[in-house]
Amino acid sequence: MGIWACLGVISPFPYYYFLWNNPQSWVDLCGRGRDPCRVMALVSHFLKLVQFIALFSVSTLSWPPPLYFWPLFLFGQFLNFRSGALLLLLYLCGCLWEYGIYLPFPLQLMDGHDLKMLFLCLWDHWNDPVFVERVRLKSMSAMEKLFTNLRKGAQLLLGESGTYYGVRFGKNIPWVTEFPFGVISDPQYVGSITSLLACLHWVPLLYIIFWVLGYVFMMKVESKEDPSTRAKPLS
Structure with a gap:
């Protein structure tokens, strides 16, 4: 192999x-x-x-993944797709914040991870309907922009x-x-x-x-x- x-x-x-x-x-x-x-x-x-x-x-x-994964991977995708990759990340985070209340996250998935406390802090806001609605609108806006900007960056330019x-x-x-x-x-x-x-x-x-x-x-x-x-x- x-x-x-x-x-x-x-x-x-x-x-x-x-x-x-x-x-x-x-x-x-x-x-x-x-x-x-x-x-x-x-x-x-x-x-x-x-x-x-x-x-x-x-x-x-x-x-x-280890903490170094995120900056290296996102920077690499930023160079390839520029704002599109960042918009995609924003949309995924928006979906996570909006629907994370229905998932076994972060208690099981993030157990033992260095970022666990950060997500636990966010957990307190996931039941706030005003917060959820605000994130939902932002994530929908990001998704709309994603399809028009995803080709930007090196490959679109x-x-x-x-x-x-x-x-x-x-x-x-x-x-x-x-x-x-x-x-x-x-x-x-x-x-x-x-x-x-x-x-x-x-x-x-x-x-x-x-x-x-x-x-x-x-x-x-x-x-x-x-x-x-x-x-x-x-x-």
């Missing part, structure tokens, strides 16, 4: 490397009428699923074509300077690495290292781009 898990974790990176260095071959393979960025995105989603299955197969899940090598496939992609770009180099990779490090409590270090090295390798590959090697779109 260890070898197969390692292969699964690194499976997308040879694919990315090939596309970055052979964009014309990919455009030709996709043919007329197909967006090479869209096709790349579909294949990438499948390979990402393979990665997660490989990682899950060697993981030892437990609850609650770049768009699908910008995220999936549109420049290499001959598309005209405008330069992005809005945060986190211009402040953090390769924020989508940095965010993913940060989120992976947050999972060290459950996943053996070896597999995290393999995955992180894949990101570092692609950051190095994508740091240099020769415009003369870009693909020419099929007419």
Whole structure:
């Protein structure tokens, strides 16, 4: 299982490397009428699923997570999805506060956790109908904004074509300077690495290292781009 898990974790990176260095071959393979960025995105989603299955197969899940999980994971998702991830967190917290009164939480789930006292303090407010209604309205507002803002962050700022090598496939992609770009180099990779490090409590270090090295390798590959090697779109 260890070898197969390692292969699964690194499976997308040879694919990315090939596309970055052979964009014309990919455009030709996709043919007329197909967006090479869209096709790349579909294949990438499948390979990402393979990665997660490989990682899950060697993981030892437990609850609650260590305290370092939350800042690392949320910061990583913030870089990838920016306000959308924060709105999602707000909505989930709103649901927890609103419906937590009906769940065995936090007495069983959080038993022994460092944050237990914090949630026990909140428990006193969960029976307050004014408090619950206020949270319900805020969580509904956050959910409404979530669907309009979830694509923000690195992937929205770049768009699908910008995220999936549109420049290499001959598309005209405008330069992005809005945060986190211009402040953090390769924020989508940095965010993913940060989120992976947050999972060290459950996943053996070896597999995290393999995955992180894949990101570092692609950051190095994508740091240099020769415009003369870009693909020419099929007419």
